[in-house]
Amino acid sequence: MNRFAALLDRLAYEPSRNNKRRLLVDYFRTTDDPDRGYALAAMTGSLKFAHAKPALIRSLIAERIDPVLFAMSYDYVGDLSETVALLWPAPDLAHRPNTAPQLSTIVETLHETPKSGLLQQIALWLDALDETGRWALLKLITGALRIGVSARLAKTTLASLGNIDPQEVEEVWHGLRPPYLDLFAWVEGREPRPISDDPAPFRAPMLAHALETAQFETLQAGDFTAEWKWDGIRVQAVSGTGRDGAHVTRLYSRTGEDMSHSFPDMIEALQAFDDVTIDGELLVVRDGRVQPFSVLQQRLNRKTVSAKLIQDFPLHIRAYDLLADQGEDLRPLPFVERRARLEALFARIKPRQFDLSPIISFGTWDELTQARADPALAGAGPDADAIEGVMLKRKDSIYVPGRPTGPWWKWKRDPFNVDAVLMYAQRGHGRRSSFYSDFTFGVWRATAQGDELVPVGKAYFGFTDEELAQLDRWVRNHTLNRFGPVREVTANAGEGLVLEIAFEGLNRSARHKSGVAMRFPRIARIRWDKPARDADRIENLEALLRG
Amino acid sequence: MCGVMAASDLLTLTPAGLYCPSGDFHIDPLRPVPRALITHGHSDHARAGHGQVLATAQTLGIMALRYGPDFAGAMQAIAYGERVKMGDVGVSFHPAGHVLGSAQILIEAQRCRLVISGDYKRAADPTCAAFEVVPCDVFITEATFGLPVFRHPPLAQEVEKLIRSCQLFPDRAHLVGAYSLGKAQRVMALLRQCGWDRPIYIHGAMEKITRFYQEQGIDLGDVRKVAAADRPNLAGEIIICPPSATQDIWARKFPDPVVAFASGWMRIRARARQGGVQLPLVISDHADWDDLCTTVEESGCTEVWVTHGAEDALVHWATQKGLRARPLHMMGYGDEGEDEPVSEGAA
Numbered sequence: 063m064n065r066f067a068a069l070l071d072r073l074a075y076e077p078s079r080n081n082k083r084r085l086l087v088d089y090f091r092t093t094d095d096p097d098r099g100y101a102l103a104a105m106t107g108s109l110k111f112a113h114a115k116p117a118l119i120r121s122l123i124a125e126r127i128d129p130v131l132f133a134m135s136y137d138y139v140g141d142l143s144e145t146v147a148l149l150w151p152a153p154d155l156a157h158r159p160n161t162a163p164q165l166s167t168i169v170e171t172l173h174e175t176p177k178s179g180l181l182q183q184i185a186l187w188l189d190a191l192d193e194t195g196r197w198a199l200l201k202l203i204t205g206a207l208r209i210g211v212s213a214r215l216a217k218t219t220l221a222s223l224g225n226i227d228p229q230e231v232e233e234v235w236h237g238l239r240p241p242y243l244d245l246f247a248w249v250e251g252r253e254p255r256p257i258s259d260d261p262a263p264f265r266a267p268m269l270a271h272a273l274e275t276a277q278f279e280t281l282q283a284g285d286f287t288a289e290w291k292w293d294g295i296r297v298q299a300v301s302g303t304g305r306d307g308a309h310v311t312r313l314y315s316r317t318g319e320d321m322s323h324s325f326p327d328m329i330e331a332l333q334a335f336d337d338v339t340i341d342g343e344l345l346v347v348r349d350g351r352v353q354p355f356s357v358l359q360q361r362l363n364r365k366t367v368s369a370k371l372i373q374d375f376p377l378h379i380r381a382y383d384l385l386a387d388q389g390e391d392l393r394p395l396p397f398v399e400r401r402a403r404l405e406a407l408f409a410r411i412k413p414r415q416f417d418l419s420p421i422i423s424f425g426t427w428d429e430l431t432q433a434r435a436d437p438a439l440a441g442a443g444p445d446a447d448a449i450e451g452v453m454l455k456r457k458d459s460i461y462v463p464g465r466p467t468g469p470w471w472k473w474k475r476d477p478f479n480v481d482a483v484l485m486y487a488q489r490g491h492g493r494r495s496s497f498y499s500d501f502t503f504g505v506w507r508a509t510a511q512g513d514e515l516v517p518v519g520k521a522y523f524g525f526t527d528e529e530l531a532q533l534d535r536w537v538r539n540h541t542l543n544r545f546g547p548v549r550e551v552t553a554n555a556g557e558g559l560v561l562e563i564a565f566e567g568l569n570r571s572a573r574h575k576s577g578v579a580m581r582f583p584r585i586a587r588i589r590w591d592k593p594a595r596d597a598d599r600i601e602n603l604e605a606l607l608r609g
Numbered sequence: 610m611c612g613v614m615a616a617s618d619l620l621t622l623t624p625a626g627l628y629c630p631s632g633d634f635h636i637d638p639l640r641p642v643p644r645a646l647i648t649h650g651h652s653d654h655a656r657a658g659h660g661q662v663l664a665t666a667q668t669l670g671i672m673a674l675r676y677g678p679d680f681a682g683a684m685q686a687i688a689y690g691e692r693v694k695m696g697d698v699g700v701s702f703h704p705a706g707h708v709l710g711s712a713q714i715l716i717e718a719q720r721c722r723l724v725i726s727g728d729y730k731r732a733a734d735p736t737c738a739a740f741e742v743v744p745c746d747v748f749i750t751e752a753t754f755g756l757p758v759f760r761h762p763p764l765a766q767e768v769e770k771l772i773r774s775c776q777l778f779p780d781r782a783h784l785v786g787a788y789s790l791g792k793a794q795r796v797m798a799l800l801r802q803c804g805w806d807r808p809i810y811i812h813g814a815m816e817k818i819t820r821f822y823q824e825q826g827i828d829l830g831d832v833r834k835v836a837a838a839d840r841p842n843l844a845g846e847i848i849i850c851p852p853s854a855t856q857d858i859w860a861r862k863f864p865d866p867v868v869a870f871a872s873g874w875m876r877i878r879a880r881a882r883q884g885g886v887q888l889p890l891v892i893s894d895h896a897d898w899d900d901l902c903t904t905v906e907e908s909g910c911t912e913v914w915v916t917h918g919a920e921d922a923l924v925h926w927a928t929q930k931g932l933r934a935r936p937l938h939m940m941g942y943g944d945e946g947e948d949e950p951v952s953e954g955a956a
C-alpha cells in the first residue's frame with residue numbers, strides 16, 4: 063500500500079500527461095500481481111465496496127487526540143483524510159507492525175469485512191502505514207481518491223506496456239474484473255487476448271470539446287450536422303444475446319457504470335431491440351414534453367424504485383447514435399451513415415420510450431446561432447426548457463472513444479448573470495486550504511423591516527489565483543463573525559463586495575431559503591466598483607424560473 | 610525557579626524584539642539597537658546596523674558575508690558553552706542544530722535560568738553542531754511547526770525520493786528549491802550520505818554561502834555553480850537553487866525540469882500545490898511537533914513562552930501538561946528560511 067500511495071502522491075503533483083504515464087509504467091512494471099491490478103481498479107473507479115463515512119474517520123481520531131488540537135489541525139489543513147493521516151499517532155518505526163498491508167489485502171478485506179468490524183481493522187492498517195500510506199488509505203475507503211489520472215490514461219498506459227492499441231484494451235475492458243491478471247498477462251505477451259464474452263458490453267463513448275465562438279472561422283458549416291444538447295444524462299442502451307440464447311439488456315452511464323437496476327422501466331422498453339448499442343440522452347418526458355434536469359434529478363439516486371416513482375417520472379431515451387446493430391460494429395462508419403441506420407432501425411421497431419434526437423436544419427453559422435439563442439422558435443417548441451445548447455458533429459466523423467479534437471463540438475447556451483453580494487466565505491480544500499475560497503452570496507429581498515440579503519448560491523471557482531488572493535484578503539479584513547472555517551463578512555447596503563455570478567440555469571428549491579437553486583454558479587467578475595445596494599434583487603432571479 | 614514577575618522582568622517584549630533590562634541587550638532585534646545577541650544568521654534574526662553584536666564566530670562570518678565586514682559597530686565572538694557576564698546576568702550560547710553557527714541563548718540571573726531557543730531542530734544535520742538540551746526554568750521556544758500535523762518523516766526517505774526520481778526521469782533536470790543558508794547545504798550533505806556522487810549544481814545566488822560552509826570544513830563533495838550555457842545539458846542532474854528561482858525564467862532553460870522543494874511546509878499537500886511543486890521533500894530545519902513537545906519536557910522548565918509560528922496549539926498542549934504557558938505575539942520574524950509558509954497568499 064505504501065508504494066501505491068507514493069505513486070498516487072507523485073501523480074497528484076505531476077501536471078504532464080506524458081510524465082504521469084511514465085510514472086504509471088514504472089509502477090506497473092515493478093509491482094507484482096495482484097497489487098497492480100487492484101491499483102488499476104482503484105484508479106479507474108472499478109473497485110466496489112461500501113465507502114466509509116467521514117464520521118467514522120472522525121471517531122477514529124477522536125479516540126486518539128485532544129479535540130482542541132484536532133480542531134486546530136483540521137482548520138489548518140482543510141482536508142479530513144490528510145489531517146488524520148498526519149495526526150495519526152502511529153507507533154514509532156521500532157514498534158510498528160513490520161510489514162505494511164498490501165493493497166490487495168486491503169481491497170479484499172474491505173469487500174469481506176462487515177461494517178461493524180471495519181473500525182478496528184482500519185486502525186490496525188493506519189498503525190502499519192506511513193503518512194502517505196495513511197492518506198491514500200483514507201482517501202480510498204471514503205471513496206475520495208481523485209488523483210488526476212483518467213481511466214483513459216490508465217488504460218492507454220496499460221496498452222503501452224505491450225505495444226497494444228489502446229482501443230483494444232478499451233474493447234476487452236468491460237468484460238474483465240479486478241485484479242485483471244488476464245489483462246496484464248496479455249499486455250505482457252504471456253497469454254492471448256482475454257475473450258470478453260459479455261453479450262451486452264459497454265463501448266467507451268465519444269465526447270465533444272466545448273466550442274468557442276471564435277472557432278467558427280476555422281469550421282465549414284456544410285461539414286456539420288447540428289442537434290440540440292439535451293439537459294439529461296448521457297446513457298448507452300445495449301441489448302444482446304448471451305450464449306445460452308438469453309436476451310440481455312443494460313443501461314450504462316457515460317463512464318460505463320451499469321445503471322440497469324435503477325431504471326427497470328427503461329430496461330423493459332429496451333427489450334424491443336435485438337443486439338444494438340444506442341447512444342442517447344436519458345430524459346423525463348411528461349405528456350410529450352421534455353422536463354428540465356431538476357425533474358429528472360428527482361428520479362435519480364433513489365434506493366428503491368417504486369411503481370409510483372416510475373409513473374410520476376416517465377423515462378425516455380432520445381437517441382443520437384447507433385454504435386452496433388445486429389452484431390455489426392458501426393463505429394467505423396461516418397456519422398451520417400450511422401444516423402441513417404439509426405433512423406431505419408427506429409422506423410422498423412417503432413420503440414416506445416425512445417425517439418430520435420431531431421436534427422436542426424441550418425445553412426450558415428448565423429442561422430445556427432439564432433437557433434441556439436431561441437430553440438423554441440427553431441423547432442424545439444416546448445422542449446426548449448430542457449435544452450442547454452447545441453451539438454455539432456462532423457458528417458464524416460467516425461465514432462472514436464474519448465475526446466478527439468475536431469469531429470464533435472458542444473456549444474452551450476450563454477450563461478445567465480446576476481450581481482450578488484458576498485455574505486459568507488469558507489476555507490477551501492486541497493490546493494486552496496489556506497484561502498477563503500468558497501463564497502456564499504445573496505441578493506436583495508424586501509421584508510417588513512426593509513431590504514435584506516437572502517443567500518442564493520455558493521461559488522468555488524471562476525477566479526484567477528490573483529483574484530483569489532484579493533478575495534481572501536478582503537474576507538479577512540471584513541470579517542464580522544467566525545463559525546469554524548466559515549467567516550461572515552460585512553454585507554449591507556452601505557458596504558459589501560459585489561460579485562458578478564454566471565450560472566447555467568435556475569431551479570426551484572424548497573431546501574433553499576430563497577426558493578431557488580443555481581446550477582454551476584461561478585464568479586464571472588469581482589465588481590470592486592459596484593455599491594452593494596445596487597446588486598440584483600430576488601425578483602430578477604424569479605423571472606428566470608420557467609416551467 | 611523564578612516567579613512570573615521575575616521572568617518577565619528579566620526579559621521583556623519591546624518593539625525592537627526581546628530585551629533584557631538587567632543585561633541591557635536585545636536578542637535578534639528587528640531594528641538597530643546598541644547591543645544585540647544574535648542566535649543565527651538568517652536575515653530575519655540577524656540584521657545589520659547594531660552597535661555591538663555578540664554571536665558565534667560562524668554567525669558573525671555569515672553576517673559579514675551578507676552585509677559586508679562593517680555590519681555592526683563592534684563584534685564579539687562567543688564559543689558554545691562559554692559564559693560571559695553582561696550587567697547583572699550571565700549569558701552563554703548553546704548549539705541549536707538549526708544552521709551553521711546557530712545557538713540557543715541561556716540567560717542566568719539570580720535563581721532563574723531562561724533559555725531562548727532561537728530557531729532549532731533535533732533531526733540529524735551533518736552541516737552543523739547538534740542541538741543540546743539546556744535545562745532551564747523558562748523556555749522561550751519557537752513554534753514554526755507548532756501543530757501536531759507537522760511530523761517530519763525520516764530524512765533518508767525524502768532524499769531517496771529525489772534520487773529515485775532522477776533515475777526514473779534521466780532526461781529531466783531536477784531543480785531543488787532550498788533556502789540559501791543552511792537548507793541548501795544540508796540537502797547537499799544528505800545527498801552525499803545517501804550515495805549521490807555526481808556533481809551537485811547550485812544557483813549563483815548560493816555560491817558564496819556554500820563556499821563559506823566548505824571553508825568551515827563541511828564536506829559537500831563536488832559542488833559546481835550552474836553556468837548559463839550549461840542549463841540545457843543538465844538532464845538527470847540535481848540543481849539546488851533558491852525557492853523563488855524555480856518559478857523564474859532562469860528555470861525554463863533546463864530540460865523539462867522536475868520542481869522539488871525541500872521544506873517542512875511540504876508536509877501539507879495544498880502548500881506544495883500552491884507553490885507549483887512536483888516533488889515535495891519534507892526536509893525541515895525546524896523542530897517538528899513531537900520534537901517541540903519533547904524539548905519543552907526535557908528542558909525541565911515550569912514556564913513556556915511560545916513565539917514565532919503556530920503558538921496556540923503548543924500553548925494549549927503545555928497548559929494541559931500543567932506548565933505555565935503564554936504566546937509571545939512577536940512580529941517581524943519569518944522573512945527568510947522556513948519561518949514563512951511558502952505561499953500564505955495575502956494573509
Ligand SMILES: [Zn+2]
Nearest residue numbers: 651707728946
Ligand atoms: Zn532560522
Ligand SMILES: [Zn+2]
Nearest residue numbers: 728942943948
Ligand atoms: Zn526564524
